[in-house]
Every structure is written in C-alpha cells, then in structure tokens.
Amino acid sequence: MTAIKALIKAQSEMGKAVKNSSNPHFKSKYADLSSVVDATIDAFTNNGFAVLQPCNTDELGNFVETVLLHESGDTFNSKVYLSLSKQDMQGLGSAITYARRYGLLGMAGIAPEDDDGNASIPAKKNSFKEGMDLAWLDAIKDSLPNNSSPSTLATAVAKQLCVDFSNYKTVKGLEGAWSKRKAEIERLKHHSDLEDQNLYDTVVDAFENKHNELTERKVA
Numbered sequence: 001m002t003a004i005k006a007l008i009k010a011q012s013e014m015g016k017a018v019k020n021s022s023n024p025h026f027k028s029k030y031a032d033l034s035s036v037v038d039a040t041i042d043a044f045t046n047n048g049f050a051v052l053q054p055c056n057t058d059e060l061g062n063f064v065e066t067v068l069l070h071e072s073g074d075t076f077n078s079k080v081y082l083s084l085s086k087q088d089m090q091g092l093g094s095a096i097t098y099a100r101r102y103g104l105l106g107m108a109g110i111a112p113e114d115d116d117g118n119a120s121i122p123a124k125k126n127s128f129k130e131g132m133d134l135a136w137l138d139a140i141k142d143s144l145p146n147n148s149s150p151s152t153l154a155t156a157v158a159k160q161l162c163v164d165f166s167n168y169k170t171v172k173g174l175e176g177a178w179s180k181r182k183a184e185i186e187r188l189k190h191h192s193d194l195e196d197q198n199l200y201d202t203v204v205d206a207f208e209n210k211h212n213e214l215t216e217r218k219v220a
Contacts, residue, residue: 003074006047011109013043033101040108044068053100064096066103078106086209098205102198133184157184158199162206171214178207 016039044051048071055064061081068076080099084091105111140156141148148156161181168174178185189200 002072003070003076006049006070006072007068007076010043010047010049013046014108014110015039015043016110033097033104036101036104036108039110040104044108048072051104053103055096064099064103066100066107068107076107078103080106084209086213090212091209094205094209098201133181137184154188154199158188158203161185161203165203165206165210168210168214171211174207174210174214 041051050069052067052069053064054067055062057063063079063081065077065079070076080103082092082095082099084095086094137157140160141153144152144156161184164177164181165174168177185200185203188203
C-alpha cells in the first residue's frame, strides 16, 4: 500500500513530456527520451522510487524492462520487446531507446504533448478509410476475421506498411512508397481511436531504419 500511494502521488506530480524533437523526413515532432526522463524523474525520486531500465532476454525475445524500485522494497515493472529492422548496433541502439521511452511513459502514465495551443483543439474524427487506397485496404481486411474492430484493422495496416517498407531495395523506391501510402500513414497518426497505440511511431521507425540502411549501403 505504501508504494501504491507513493506511485499515485508521483504520477500526480509529473510534468508533461514535451514533443521537443523533430522528425526531418515527415515534419512531425515527438518527445525524445530526455524529455520523458525530465518529465518523470523528479516526481519518482521525490516519492522514494529508483528507476531502472535493464535489457534482458526471455523465451519471447529481447526486451527492455522498466522497473520502479520503491524504498519500501516493493517494485513495479513492465517489458517492451525489441523489434529490429536493421541488424546492427545502430538498429539495436534505436530499438533500446524507443523501448526505454515507451516503457517509461507507460509506467508514468503520461503521454507526449505539444508545447503549444494545438492540444486544446479537438481532433477531427474521420473514418479510418477516408482517403485510403481501398483496394490495398480491402486486401488487408480479407486477411482478418469478419467484423474486425477499427483498432484491429489499424494494427494490421501498420504491420503491412512495415513489411512493405522492408522490401524496398533503393532509397528512391522507399521514399516513393511513403508518398504513395501517405493517406494510410496519416490516418494512423490522427485517427481518434488510436492515440495510445503508437502505431504511427512504429511505421515511422520502420521507414527510418530502412532509409538509413539503404543510405549507408549506397555510401559504402
């Protein structure tokens, strides 16, 4: 009970994880790891928590574990499993940073916020299919059970986008794929039912990792 009360108090004292970093490819902003740490660490330590984020492996794969160790001896923990689209140290480092960021956000119970007035403007609620390539979307829907939820469909769309990006052999082709699927990608970002699923960030990371891989290969 002591640790739970301390966690409730810590969460009530959290700042906001400001979207302080820019994604140059897509003109979007996100809260990087340092922003998430800045928003949470003082509240955790002031309420008796140490924050640990070790890497480990179990039967399901490699993961980053976020551990809140309270001075009472109680702990809270969560795991974010690593998915590498680029099998080298750069890809590993990016995946670990991503896992640390979202593991800490989840344990803190906060979400990234814009550092301006846009957050107060209600989001326009659009059909998930609006503006999409319906033939491409129907092919994905055919692989799902009948009457699948919008969330299930969105997850399948994100997975297919990641697979599609991984198959390109040139930077030009990859960038063309991004442009071709812009409506699908933007729907993952803005659809009101998907705010907490991080599907957009997953697709962006898949694109960026493949883009970096192809660029480095071209330079080499």
